[in-house]
Amino acid sequence: MTLTLYTFDWLPEFPRGFVRDLRVRWGLEEIGRSYQVATVPAHPKSAEHRKLQPFTQVPVIQDGEQTLFESGAILVYLCEGTPLLPDDRKAEIWQWLFAALNTVELSVMHWVSMILAERVPEFFGPPPAADVKAHAKADMDTKLTALQQALGDKEWLAGDFSVADIAMVEVLRVVAAEEALDAHPHLAAYVERATSRPAFKKAMADHMQHWQTADAEQAKRSTG
Amino acid sequence: MTLTLYTFDWLPEFPRGFVRDLRVRWGLEEIGRSYQVATVPAHPKSAEHRKLQPFTQVPVIQDGEQTLFESGAILVYLCEGTPLLPDDRKAEIWQWLFAALNTVELSVMHWVSMILAERVPEFFGPPPAADVKAHAKADMDTKLTALQQALGDKEWLAGDFSVADIAMVEVLRVVAAEEALDAHPHLAAYVERATSRPAFKKAMADHMQHWQTADAEQAKRSTG
Structure with a gap:
């Protein structure tokens, strides 16, 4: 089953490297689980976002029928019973x-x-x-x-x-x-x-790549 | 097995009713589990306290071999599988x-x-x-x-x-x-x-009684 991780569509430089989708990416790399990324607008916040996450924060995950927010709860949900959270x-x-x-x-x-x-x-x-x-x-x-x-x-x-x-x-x-x-x-x-x-490095690289791709798309739109 | 809940030996008026042993007392009343109370000195903090709780906070519980701090973790530990945290x-x-x-x-x-x-x-x-x-x-x-x-x-x-x-x-x-x-x-x-x-009321009454008893013992010592 495909896991979807929601983060913001674009953010300025200062929070990059610290947005909380990174915590979840790191956990997913550690346990070797693949995922796809989806986005919610950072500004202005959308009603769809608030339906997924009442505080309009990220991350949120969707795993089949389960939608879940709060990075701590997501880490527990994903890692329970794995070497990252053994019984x-x-x-x-x-x-x-x-x-x-x-x-x-x-x-x-x-x-x-x-x-x-x-x-x-x-x-x-x-x-x-x-x-x-x-x-x-x-x-x-x-x-x-x-x-x-x-x-x-x-x-x-x-x-x-x-x-x-x-x-x-x-x-x-x-x-x-x-x-x-x-x-x-x-x-x-x-x-x-x-x-x-290695799991942190991969997660951080993918996290930073996300913002670079977002920059490129924004540049394309503004010149397009 | 007797469960021991640690809180402070005495505190001034202002934090009473809000010290975090109350969260654990409430959970214990909800699940109907009995416990005894032990204390650590609020001031100055002791080395024994730091051994139980590195940040010299309360609560801490001892349940057989298991010593545990952080009220969130204690609530999960005590209530997992009960109606307060069903699977x-x-x-x-x-x-x-x-x-x-x-x-x-x-x-x-x-x-x-x-x-x-x-x-x-x-x-x-x-x-x-x-x-x-x-x-x-x-x-x-x-x-x-x-x-x-x-x-x-x-x-x-x-x-x-x-x-x-x-x-x-x-x-x-x-x-x-x-x-x-x-x-x-x-x-x-x-x-x-x-x-x-009722579980909150009982927990709060016991929590407040603890400070009243502490006041009485302190008064006894100062006049003794």
Whole structure:
């Protein structure tokens, strides 16, 4: 059965490499499942998109009769029972999956959205004062210090590489892109280790190719 | 086998009624499973606590050999296969569980932590300027409007009452406490419906009794 992954039709440069269809592409490459890509308009959002995804976010998948959104839920759905989410380690993997997408991402996005407000205020709103950002940064660093200590010398969070690592690394890549992961060298090495995997490289290449194709199509339309 | 739920030994008034052991107590009451409560010191945090929970948060559970943190993972672990997370609706329940704990909670906590900074700056840092808060509020309201539309006339998010409703209602209760849910009357009714359940009432009563007992013990110690 063909699996369809929805992402946006086009986006500006700044979110490319970080749009959440990448998390799902990565998981699909890891488990060796093929898929096709479909798009929804990024701007303006469509009623069809809202029917698929009430928050007009991506990704969404369609797998036969099953339509599903939220990258965390999609990863669980696709990978349950595979080596990325085997039954005998599932509780620990869930634990780290929620740690990534709740505990760590809440702190990371609280700070990152303040930083991005300086660059893209039309999207992220007016930038907060320096002391507000500094507090958010300190809160994030407390979480990252704790995470680094919990990871210790382990290669991955919960035994072998799992969906929890996909989620956590995708959250940490945002920190790394803001050059704020250097203070946590074990986490930087963890991200490096994960993003060296062939499945990540393939997923990222396909993700970036999608935007390049979208650019080319847009250029064709504007000159056509 | 006795299940142990860890929460803090004592907390000031403001977070009571919202500490995340409540989410787990609620789930346990719904499935009719008994448990005992153990505590970790809220301040200063202990090395024993960090061994149980790397971010020194609560809740943590111990169930025989299984120690587990992250309230989302604990709810899945405890409720898998029960009417709160039955196999035949699990993908949809996972979807709404992550919608609650990632999409909605990220926006809610981004705004609420700015509001709480006015009241408890020693914990939440310096309060941001009014325009920064207004942008965070608008972002949250966009999510809540979309959620209300997705809920529509349904009683619960994914068929019968599920762990996704526990998570979503616990996130929305924070908004309601800041009197910001009135603009979304269907969500306010949803919270009212959920918190009228006997399992919620029992969980909340036990949660509040825990702090009252802690107050009494602290008073005893200080006069003893």
